[in-house]
Amino acid sequence: MARIPYIDTEECMACGSCAETCPDVxxxxxxxxxxxxxxxxxxxxxxxxxxxxxxPAQCIHWKTE
Known part of the structure; x- marks a missing residue:
């Protein structure tokens, strides 16, 4: 099974670090x-x-597809 990332938008601070680190995702x-x-x-x-x-918000998690 593939693991895919998801973002808990309630926790996201909109800092942009994920987009800077992994802009294709x-x-x-x-x-x-x-x-x-x-x-x-x-x-x-x-x-x-x-x-x-x-x-920094630790709002990105893995889920199994």
């Missing part, structure tokens, strides 16, 4: 004020994990 939704997953397969799990680890 995450993007900022300026209108809504939080980050979104634009392509859960846009990077390796290791690269996505790096973005998860860098998140």
């Amino acid at each position: 995450f993007a900022m939704n300026e209108e809504m004020g939080f980050a979104v997953v634009v392509n859960p397969y846009g990077a390796s799990e290791d690269e996505i994990q790096e973005a998860i680890d860098m998140c």
Whole structure:
């Protein structure tokens, strides 16, 4: 089973670190004020994990698809 990232938008601080770290997976939704997953397969799990680890709000998690 594949693991895909998801963002708890209630917790997101809109800092942009995930989009900077992994721009092919995450993007900022300026209108809504939080980050979104634009392509859960846009990077390796290791690269996505790096973005998860860098998140100051710890709002990015894995779910199994």
